[in-house]
Amino acid sequence: MKAAELIFIPLAGMGHLVSAVELAKRIAERDERISITILVMKFRFAELESYIHSLQTDGLVDKCIEFLVLPELGISIDSSSRDFILKYIDAYKPIVKQTVQERVINRPDSAVRLFRGFVFDMLYMDMMDVANELNLPCYVFFPSGAGFLSLMMRLQSLSDDHGVDVTEFTDPETELDIPGFRNRVPNKVLPSMLRDKDFACSFLLNQARRYRDAKGIIINTFMELESDALNAVSKGRDIPRIYPVGPIINLNSKNGGRPDGSNGNRDSILLWLDDQPPASVVFLCFGSMGTVGVEQVREVANGLEQSGHRFVWALRRPPSGGGYLGTRDYESFEGVLPDGFLDRTAGIGRVIGWAPQAAILSHQATGAFVSHCGWNSTLESLWCGVPIAAWPMYAEQQLNAFKLVRELGLAVEIRLDYLWDRWTQSSNDLVKADELAKGIRQVMHADSEVRKKAKTIKEESRMAMVEGGSSYTWLGHFVEDVLRT
Incomplete structure (x- = not known):
């Protein structure tokens, strides 16, 4: 008998949705008394549609998790606008409220299945208005790391308690104290959204304010990786209970969100990796x-040749609309790569479009990962014991990269302050071929300290998830708290 039900409302983008679904699975597997309904607000990502379709054949989803895709909005919202997400959430509030009332609260078995509250994505906190109207508790799912959570709470406190204009943190040589960081953090690795006075900064600060009103924060990290940041942020004023339950990753996806659902590219690249020596391939x-952009693509190609290492390069093109839209495959690489590059590197490298990332990182031939340091990618790489060459691009990735390189020694630096603007489709600089080649040589060195630390954190990440481990224990605390609500 199901004793309690939670409603998850994840952000409708692959980086947030997949980890939210994996978290829901972990909770449902942990205690059969808890059922979960996942509401997805409709958005036109080809990868999203493919992923949702793949869930229909997942036995656990059918048994323990109800997956509801909400109807499309009757209005058009420009997804390339910077305030798109706020308009999107506001437009969906009445639909979410009506769905919860009709499909959950007033369902025939509601007398035996008690609704215990919401789990909102870290960027969907304005949905708390719906929870308040229904007089129901809510939790935050924070799919990023504890370092970023600590930064958000620090900035919100500086703004609200001390009257600091945090959009003025623009001097690249100035540094900021962030609780849980051993080193002072330079402004140049703070998220670029903070400098957007018109929308992004105020949006982030408002999310942080609302975290303090939640019943708890479920965060996709683990104590062995971020103990300093977790301990620091937990001691902050008005911080709800924090549950570090990660790494929450999906290593068993059938197609990884491939838009056409095809496994042909996956099979081909894994067969090629089977023929390579252990730890000999760098994955980009x-x-x-x-x-x-095209100029940067050519620098990457030249850097790969200079490095002399085998490689797999997932090269994709920018979306035509920019903003919140995802990347697309090139119809042909000939127009963007240097003349003759594919012929010269045919024996040592593969250039592909979409990549089965988890499968490549798990392969014994993969020796390093040139990564944007998105949090999901970071956790996948650490789980597989693959050291990182850090090339962050947007959002909180610069801060993640700083932590990996300077705080944890789990990555080498390619460029920490590189910035790709998804709205203007432009960058603040070029990473030169020799910078990339240098980073690849460093991270691929067989006796490098970063490689040794990656092996250690691999074991620690796995131990955290088994019975008695830190994340296993914290997930148990969350389940207990839900059932006691």
Whole structure:
């Protein structure tokens, strides 16, 4: 008998949705008394549609999790506008409220299945208005790291308690004290959204304010990785209970969100990796929204040749609309790569579009990961014991990269302050071929300290998830608290 029900409302983008679904699975597997309904607000990502379809054949979803895709909005909202997400949430509030009332609260078995509250994505906190109207508790799912959470709470406190204009943190040589960081953090690695006075900064600060009103924060990290940041932020004023339950990652996706559902590319690249020596291949991939311009593509190609290492490069093109839209495959690489590059590197490298990232990182031939340092990608890489060459691009990735390189020694630096603007489709600089080649050589060195630390954190990440481990224990605390609500 199901004794309690939670409603998850994840952000409708692959980086947030996949980890939210994996968290829901972990909770449902942990205690059969808890059922979960996942509400997805409709958005036109090809990868999203493919992923949702793949869930229909997942036995656990059918048994323990109800997956509801809400109807599309009757209005058009420009997804390339910077305030898109706020308009999107506001437009969906009445639909969410009506759905929860009709499909959950007033369902025939509501007398035996008690609704215990919401779990909102870290960027969907304005949905708390719906929870308040229904007089129901809510939790935050924070799919980023504890370092970023600590930064958000610090900035919100500086703004509200001390009257500091945090949009003025623009001097690249100035540094900021962030609780849980051993080193002072330079402004140049703070998220670029903070300098957007018109929308992004106020949006982030408002999310942080509302975290303090939640019943708890479920965060996708683990004590062995971020104990300093977790301990620091937990001691902050008005901070709800924090549950570090990560790494929450999906290593078993059938198609990884491939738009056409095809496994052909996956099979081909894994067969090629089977023929490579152990730890000999560097993998380059910049996430579902990470991309670079043509001039930068050519610098990357030249840097790969200079490095002399085998490689797999997931090269994708920018979205035509920019903003919140994801990347797309090139129809042909000939127009963006240097003349003759594919012929010269045919024996040592593969250039592909979409990449089965988890499968590549898990392969014994993969020796390093040139990454944008998105949090999901970071956790996947650490889980597989693959050291990182850090090339952050947007959002909180610069801060993640700083932590990996300077605080934890789990990555080498390619460029920490590189910035790709998804709205203007431009960058603040070029990463030169020799910078990339240098970073690759460093991270691929067999006796490097970063490689040794990656092996250690691999074991620690796995131990955290098994019975008696830190994340296993914290997930148990969350389940207990839900059932006691």
